[in-house]
Amino acid sequence: MGENSGLSHDEQYSTALTVEDFRANIAEVDDRIAAAASRAGRDRAEIELLPVSKTVPQERIRLAVAAGCHKLGENKVQEAHRKSEEMADLDIDWSVIGHLQSNKAKDVARFASEFQALDRIKIARALDRRLQGEGRSLDVYVQVNTSAEDSKFGMPPEELLGFLRDIREFDTLKVQGLMTLAIFSSDIERVRPCFRMLAELRERARQTDPDLIGAGRLSMGMSGDFEVAIEEGSDCVRVGQAIFGKRSVPDSHYWPENG
Ligand SMILES: *Cc1c(COP(=O)(O)O)cnc(C)c1O
Numbered sequence: 001m002g003e004n005s006g007l008s009h010d011e012q013y014s015t016a017l018t019v020e021d022f023r024a025n026i027a028e029v030d031d032r033i034a035a036a037a038s039r040a041g042r043d044r045a046e047i048e049l050l051p052v053s054k055t056v057p058q059e060r061i062r063l064a065v066a067a068g069c070h071k072l073g074e075n076k077v078q079e080a081h082r083k084s085e086e087m088a089d090l091d092i093d094w095s096v097i098g099h100l101q102s103n104k105a106k107d108v109a110r111f112a113s114e115f116q117a118l119d120r121i122k123i124a125r126a127l128d129r130r131l132q133g134e135g136r137s138l139d140v141y142v143q144v145n146t147s148a149e150d151s152k153f154g155m156p157p158e159e160l161l162g163f164l165r166d167i168r169e170f171d172t173l174k175v176q177g178l179m180t181l182a183i184f185s186s187d188i189e190r191v192r193p194c195f196r197m198l199a200e201l202r203e204r205a206r207q208t209d210p211d212l213i214g215a216g217r218l219s220m221g222m223s224g225d226f227e228v229a230i231e232e233g234s235d236c237v238r239v240g241q242a243i244f245g246k247r248s249v250p251d252s253h254y255w256p257e258n259g
Pocket of ligand 1: 052097098181222254
C-alpha cells in the first residue's frame with residue numbers, strides 16, 4: 001500500500017468554474033489514477049475515468065465537455081434524461097449509474113449508452129423490451145452489494161451467478177462486468193474488502209463460464225476511494241466531486257437507504 005492510498009472523504013474539493021479549472025482537476029485525478037495503477041503494476045490505459053456530473057447544472061457541464069469529458073455518469077434517470085436533451089447539441093455518452101425503477105426503463109432505453117446499476121430481473125426484462133422497441137442494445141454492469149451491513153442497492157453476492165445466467169436471454173443487454181459501491185467509511189481496512197469481494201466474484205464467474213461476464217470489467221471507486229479500488233483491480237472509476245467540486249446535496253439523496 002503506497003503513501004497516497006489513504007482515503008480522503010473529508011477533503012475539500014474545489015468547485016470547477018472554468019474550462020481551465022476542469023482541466024486542472026482532471027489532470028490531478030489522472031495523475032492519481034496513474035500513480036495507483038503504477039503501484040499495483042497495472043497499465044493506466046486499462047482504467048476508465050468516468051466523470052460523474054450529478055447535481056451539476058448544464059452551464060458547468062458544458063465547461064467540462066470543453067475540457068474533454070465526452071462520457072458522463074448520472075445517478076438519477078430523470079436528471080440524466082433532462083440533461084441529455086438540454087445538451088443534445090454536444091457529443092456526450094450518458095451512463096446511468098444509479099438505481100432504476102422499471103417505469104423509467106423506457107427513458108434509459110432511449111438516451112443512455114450504458115447502465116451500471118442492473119440488480120433485478122424485472123429491470124432487465126423491462127430494459128430488454130424497450131431496447132427491442134428502439135432497435136438497439138445497451139452496455140450494462142451488474143451491481144453487487146458488497147457491504148452487507150449497509151443496505152445499499154445491488155444484489156446479494158450469492159445471487160450473482162444465477163442472475164448472470166438468467167439475463168443471458170436478453171440479447172439487447174451487453175454485459176460489461178460488475179459494479180459496486182464500497183461501504184462509506186474513512187477506514188481503508190473496511191473499504192478494501194468490498195472491492196476485493198467484487199474482484200473475487202468476477203473470478204468465480206469467469207471460472208464458471210467466461211461468457212457470463214462479457215468483458216469482465218470492474219466498476220468501483222469514487223472520489224474518496226478510487227486509488228484503493230484501482231489497487232484492487234478497478235477498470236472504471238466513477239469520479240464526481242474530485243472533478244466538479246463538492247456537492248451541496250447530501251449523498252443520502254442518492255442512496256436513500258444509506259444511514
Ligand atoms: C455520485 C456517485 C459517484 C461519485 O461520487 P463522488 O464522491 O462525487 O466521486 C460514484 N458512483 C455513484 C453510483 C454515484 O452516485
